[in-house]
Amino acid sequence: MITMKDIVREGNSVLTQVAEEVELPPTAEEKETLEEMLQFLKNSQDEEIAEKYELRAGVGLAAPQIGISKRMIAVHFQDFDENEYSYGLFNPKIISHSVAETFLSGGEGCLSVDREVPGYVPRYQKVTIKATDLEGNEVKIKLRGYAAIVFQHEIDHLNGVMFYDRINKQDPFAVPENAKPCD
Numbered sequence: 149m150i151t152m153k154d155i156v157r158e159g160n161s162v163l164t165q166v167a168e169e170v171e172l173p174p175t176a177e178e179k180e181t182l183e184e185m186l187q188f189l190k191n192s193q194d195e196e197i198a199e200k201y202e203l204r205a206g207v208g209l210a211a212p213q214i215g216i217s218k219r220m221i222a223v224h225f226q227d228f229d230e231n232e233y234s235y236g237l238f239n240p241k242i243i244s245h246s247v248a249e250t251f252l253s254g255g256e257g258c259l260s261v262d263r264e265v266p267g268y269v270p271r272y273q274k275v276t277i278k279a280t281d282l283e284g285n286e287v288k289i290k291l292r293g294y295a296a297i298v299f300q301h302e303i304d305h306l307n308g309v310m311f312y313d314r315i316n317k318q319d320p321f322a323v324p325e326n327a328k329p330c331d
């Protein structure tokens with residue numbers, strides 16, 4: 149079972165490397181790891197389990213965050229319109245995106261970053277993702293708003309990009325001209 153001690157913290161170079169594509173079909177071990185990542189998110193959002201194992205609630209997790217430099221992500225959350233997203237994905241790729249940007253008005257955090265980093269994190273408002281899911285199916289997922297933000301945060305981890313890399317250095321709360329908050 150994945151717990152917080154398995155989560156790699158900033159300063160570890162695995163978080164700034166570009167992760168390797170997973171050769172398909174995935175090995176049993178890769179499938180097992182991705183299932184464990186998804187289970188961690190579910191556990192972290194279960195009050196009793198989270199308290200018992202001192203888990204920080206998370207809505208997404210990328211394999212580099214558990215020290216595995218492979219292109220695997222898991223997401224488990226409901227967006228503001230109560231759409232549910234629960235995926236384990238291999239080799240996720242943004243195949244198209246809006247010009248318009250969005251951001252979370254409260255900024256972002258990261259389970260691998262044990263500090264607050266204030267500022268808006270501009271991201272595409274809409275993205276279409278192509279990936280292979282845990283059952284081995286190729287999926288194409290259209291996302292907007294909060295869901296788009298979560299998936300982009302995770303895919304950034306696969307490219308060694310941390311959320312604070314995207315915060316405007318001169319003015320962390322500058323709003324890009326074609327951006328509006330998603331919440």
Ligand SMILES: O=CN(O)C[C@@H](CC1CCCC1)C(=O)N1NCCC[C@H]1C(=O)Nc1ccccn1
Pocket residue numbers: 193204205206207208209210213225256257258259260297298301302305
């Ligand atoms: O790469 C993946 N990560 O670093 C885990 C992050 C991913 C999200 C950050 C912004 C978009 C995706 C994460 O989930 N968090 N960031 C730090 C602490 C809070 C936590 C969070 O937002 N929790 C949450 C939110 C709503 C409902 C339940 N829990």
Ligand code: NI
Pocket residue numbers: 257258259260301305
């Ligand atoms: Ni993160």
